[in-house]
Amino acid sequence: MMQEKSALILPTEQPEISQEQPAIHVDRVGKTFTLNDGTELSAIDEVDLKIGKGEFVALLGPSGCGKSTILRLVAALEQASKGRVSVEGREPRELSKAHRLGVAFQDHALLPWLTIEDNVALPFKVSGKPVDQARIGYLLDLVGLRGFETARPRQLSGGMRQRVSIARALVLHPDVLLLDEPFGALDAVTRRHMNVELQRIWSEERITTLLVTHAVEEALFLADRVVVMSGRPGRVIKSIDVPFARPRLPEMQRLAEFHHIADELTLALEPGGQH
Secondary structure (H helix, E strand, O other): OHHHHHHHOOOOOOOOOOOOOOOEEEEEEEEEEEOOOOOEEEEEEEEEEEEOOOOEEEEEOOOOOOHHHHHHHHOOOOOOOEEEEEEOOEOHHHHHHOOOEEEEEOOOOOOOOOOHHHHHHHHHHHHOOOOOHHHHHHHHHHOOOOOOOOOOHHHOOHHHHHHHHHHHHHOOOOOEEEEEOOOOOOOHHHHHHHHHHHHHHHHHHOOEEEEEOOOHHHHHHHOOEEEEEOOOOEOEEEEEEOOOOOOOOHHHHHOHHHHHHHHHHHHHHOOOOOO
16 A cells, blocks of 8 residues: 555656746736726736746636636736736747637637537637648547537537537647636536546646646646635745656545645635745
């Protein structure tokens, strides 16, 4: 039993983070929103986060702390009020225009009138690039949906639709994959299954990934590093390197070490828990 445990928690080879140019750099960023009544709301403040090339980072925090705001800044869907966000040393909007950012949200946003194959092919058409059928076939194999090419989204389960969404996000070989609560709407059993599937998919592609989630166990199972944010205005208050080797099996979540780290992260999420 002890041998099995040590095999599961051997230190993972963590990607080296280049101090000169991390894959993602959120550099002392703040974001303020103006509400309808003119009140200014500070969503995040002085956030500093570096993510290395090929690293999988999960972002945890209480509701309303600005986790999704950070992801939207990296995805070029929002502009920082102060500080700077860079991806591969460039402005996020440059990579977005070049279709080098892959994004999947909680709402899979599949087009209901298109087949699964055509939904995955959509980024090729939007970017004006020739459709690569081999890439589409590879990704449908990778996400376990070979044979469903001609199905419509309504004919698939919630978990299957999210797998289509992830395949679509990966189809153009993006530099960065951004996941905003991709499994938040799924039931607990399906969500655990999707965690295993996402780990397998990520292990094949090894793409720089930022995952926003509320689930401590999900973050710990999937990520190389877990970053915890405070309540609003969100700030980074803790960063933990995950010590578990890959590939990770669901049984890993029964280890005492897993529960110890999960408890530490949960405590950090509570008001005053970071002190």
